[in-house]
Amino acid sequence: MTSIRRRTLGLVLLVFGVSMLAIGLVSYRYAAHEIEELYDASLAQNARLLEGLVQVPLPDDRREALLASLESALERAEQSDKGLPGHRYESKLAFQLWEGERLLLRSASAPVEPFTEAPPGYASSRVVDHDWRVYVLDVAASSRRIMVAERDDVRGELTRAVALRTLLPDLV
Numbered sequence: 527m528t529s530i531r532r533r534t535l536g537l538v539l540l541v542f543g544v545s546m547l548a549i550g551l552v553s554y555r556y557a558a559h560e561i562e563e564l565y566d567a568s569l570a571q572n573a574r575l576l577e578g579l580v581q582v583p584l585p586d587d588r589r590e591a592l593l594a595s596l597e598s599a600l601e602r603a604e605q606s607d608k609g610l611p612g613h614r615y616e617s618k619l620a621f622q623l624w625e626g627e628r629l630l631l632r633s634a635s636a637p638v639e640p641f642t643e644a645p646p647g648y649a650s651s652r653v654v655d656h657d658w659r660v661y662v663l664d665v666a667a668s669s670r671r672i673m674v675a676e677r678d679d680v681r682g683e684l685t686r687a688v689a690l691r692t693l694l695p696d697l698v
Contacts, residue, residue, distance in 0.1 A: 546696060549696070550693050550696050550697075553692060553693060553696070554689050554690070554692070554693055557688065557689040557692045558685050558686070558689040561684070561685045561688050561689060562681070562685060565659070565676060565681055565684075565685075566648060566659070566661070569648075569659065569660075569661035569674045569675070569676065570661050570663075570674075572619065572621065572661075572674045573621070573661050573662075573663040573672045573673075573674045574663070576621060576623065576672050576674070577663060577665055577672055579592070579596070580623060580665065580670060580672075581665065593630065593631050596631060597631060601634055618635065618676060618677050618680040619633070619635075619674070619675075619676055620632070620633045620635040620636035620637075620641075620658075620674070620675050620676070620677075621633050621636060621672065621673060621674040621675065622636050622640065622641060622672070622673045623670065623671075623672055624640065624670065624671045624672075624673070625668075625669055625670050625671075626669045630670075636675070637653050637654045639653060639654075640673065641653055641658055641660045641662075641673045641675050642658075642660050642662060642673065644660070644662055645662070646662045646663060646664050647661070647662060648660070648661055648662075649662060650678070656677050656678070656679070657677070657678035657679070658675040658676065658677055658678060659675060659676050659678055659681060660673055660674070660675040661673070661674045661675070
């Protein structure tokens with residue numbers, strides 16, 4: 527091959543390689559952002575579901591029975607990490623139900639202290655050696671506050687895994 531052909535081929539391969547790298551980086555960042563949006567939407571949806579459950583007009587004894595039933599189900603979900611049916615990531619989702627300063631209910635994986643003191647909406651906080659992505663929802667016409675959270679390390683692991691799989695065809 528002549529010198530001009532070699533340089534032209536090298537330049538074309540370099541431009542192609544840099545272009546593929548840039549496209550891959552943009553694709554990865556876009557996929558990771560969209561996955562984070564899905565996880566945030568899931569937090570909000572879970573908070574709304576809990577809001578619906580706690581707003582059911584029940585006598586106090588029935589409400590306590592409902593909360594005890596929820597707590598029992600959450601303890602079973604925590605057992606899914608120990609080989610029982612379930613998903614390995616389900617116990618990484620945590621929630622708290624507060625009434626004023628009193629913790630009414632929490633999932634087994636949630637800390638005893640509040641995830642955050644932030645206003646309603648999304649927040650990131652560090653609680654008990656873990657970073658959490660939190661969605662805070664104030665229950666209308668009450669002093670109740672729902673906090674649904676996911677550990678950032680688990681979210682990051684899942685986000686990276688899915689985003690990298692979108693790059694697999696480009697890498698091949």
